[in-house]
Amino acid sequence: MSDLSFEGRVALVTGAGGGLGREYGLLLAARGAHVVVNDLGGDVGGHGAGGGAAQRVVEEIRALGGSAVANTGSVASFDGAAAMVAQAVETFGRIDILINNAGILRDKAFHNMSASEIDVVLDVHLRGTFYVTRHAWPHMRAASYGRVVNTSSNSGLIGNFGQSNYGAAKMGIVGLTRVLAKEGARRGIHVNAVAPAARTRMTESVLSPQAAEALEPSRVAPVVAWLAHESCPATGEVISAGAGRVARYFVGLTPGFLSRDLTVEKVRDHWDEARDTGGFIVPDDPAEEMALLMKQWT
Structure with missing residues (x-):
């Protein structure tokens, strides 16, 4: 079978200044896509900003013969999300692929967590995914084509100590993914989510050397690229990807029991x-x- 190409496709990748997002952008560009590399340039906690991270990835892509532009807007801003989608359309004429990857951490045990620490994580992960997708959606509907890959996490799907804000946001993204898959089906828009296991700024401090080697971000990128490809039939699914393994998370329902006079x-x-x-x-x-x-x- 022939290699999968993204020739002529236009992709917006958020949080693409390093880690997983960088790998997504490099792989799509290497296979012919025009890429908008978005990254606010802040630290892992969402503090600060700067254009260096996004521009460095753009320069990497261009040095390899690919096509890319940088965007330093915040996904947590409705107007910022609008601007990055507009940049994709104005620069390359369309938007075919959206990979919602931007994220931050504000970990803390629930009894110590403040309202602001909940809000900022929801703003970047859940609202950010909503905002950017909301602005890309009309273009995809008009084209009767689109591929959206959202980012969930096993911290939401399974639960993880100290990540009530992050886990809530990541499980919310699963619900958003499932609904958008239904709404996009008749317009040729597929929406899936990936739950990556990878060495990134957010995980490297807790990984053993062996795990760090296995969990190279480059081993997740092929899965995301497949979900973003026109020939991928999946929609509404959550895929676990890490260390070269690909698996599916799903919500199952037991037969249960039924009583007409339940007590x-x-x-x-x-x-x-x-x-x-x-x-x-x-x-x-x-x-x-x-x-x-x-x-x-x-």
Whole structure:
């Protein structure tokens, strides 16, 4: 089979000044895409700003014969998100691919977390994903084509101590991804999420040398590139990627138990049955779950 090409496609990658985003931008550009490299230039906690990180990646891409421009706007600003999408369209004539990768950390145990530490993480991760996608969406609808790859995390999908703000944002992105996949289906827009395991500024301090070697960001980039390709059929899915492994996260529903005259005591007595994962299903939408419920009822 032939190699997968992105020739002529236009991609916007947020948080692309280093780590995973840089790898995404380099790979897409190497395969022919025009890339808008967005990075605010702040530190891992979201403090500060500067254009150096984005411009360095642009220069790397150009040195390799690729096409790229830098953007230093903040995804946490609705107007900033609008400007980066506008830059893609004005510079390259369209926007085909959006990779929502920008992120920060403000880790703290829940009992010590302030409202501002919740807000800033939600602003960058969840609202940032919403803002940039919201501005790209009309262009993709008009073109009847688009590929959006959002960034979730096992901290949200499974849970991780000290990351209630981050985990909430990352699980919120899963819900956004699922809804947008439904809304984009008839317009040729596919929306998926990746849950990466990689050595980045946000993880390198907690990794062993062996894990750091295995979790090279370059081993996640091919998965994101596949999700961003026109031939990828998936939409509404969450893909785990790291150390060369590719796997799918999914939400399953157990058969459970049903009682027409449910009581607290019956819930207690059938609790293990309700939680038994044997025979689970993966509903495509709420209507499928409701149909199953009505079938059990009758």
